[in-house]
Amino acid sequence: MAEAEDIETFEAQLEALETTLGGASGTAAAFELGLLRMRDTLTLTNREVGSLSNAIGRGLRGAFDGLVFDGMKLSDALKSVANSVANATYAAAVKPVQGQLSGLIASGIEGLMGAALPFARGASFSQGRVVPFASGGIVAQATYFPMRGATGLMGEAGPEAILPLSRGADGRLGVRSDSGGPARPIQIVMNINTPDVQGFARSQSQIAAEMSRLLSRAQRNR
Secondary structure (H helix, E strand, O other): OHHHHHHHHHHHHHHHHHHHHHHHHHHHHHHHHHHHHHHHHHHHHHHHHHHHHHHHHHHHHHHHHHHHOOOOOHHHHHHHHHHHHHHHHHHHHHHHHHHHHHHHHHHHHHHHHHHHOOOOOOOOOOOOOOOOOOOOEEEOOOEEEEEOOEEEEEOOOOOEEEOOEEEOOOOOEEEOOOOOOOOOOOOOOOOOOOOOHHHHHHOHHHHHHHHHHHHHHHHHOO
């Protein structure tokens, strides 16, 4: 019985030791992470202090050079040193904020561009060239086109034709119906069957005059 109790006590001590070692391991990991953050902070601090020291040193050097070599007044030299210190301190204080703001602005622009042009995973362009319509054409699908201060949409209700306009000899602007050459002659063939040949011969002049009037009217309405 005593040996069994000793074994149980030993196992309990082992479990307690494992728990303690686990807590110590977590504490060590947290401590290591804290040391890494402290090192990064100290690195940035040393860098900023170095930049600030260099800027102040340049300001002091310029003030003493002006005082010794250029005959600058002592008051002006002290003002120059004060301005240099103020500018260097301001630059050191603003630089981290400027970096963060630049990162936020860049991330925002990248997000907006990604939403407007979702090509992060690649895509294809169905029309990657300029299509001229100076000679006319047909738009078979809904297509956007730029306008002054707006965006136009054509082809949304079905195919639409684009027809070039031309100005005729009379100055009117409209759709050109021919190639711009001379008017094509109109030929009319008439076959007349009549038993009264002499009567038809006598009325030929009247028929010719009526046909001339009809042709003139058709020519004007083209």
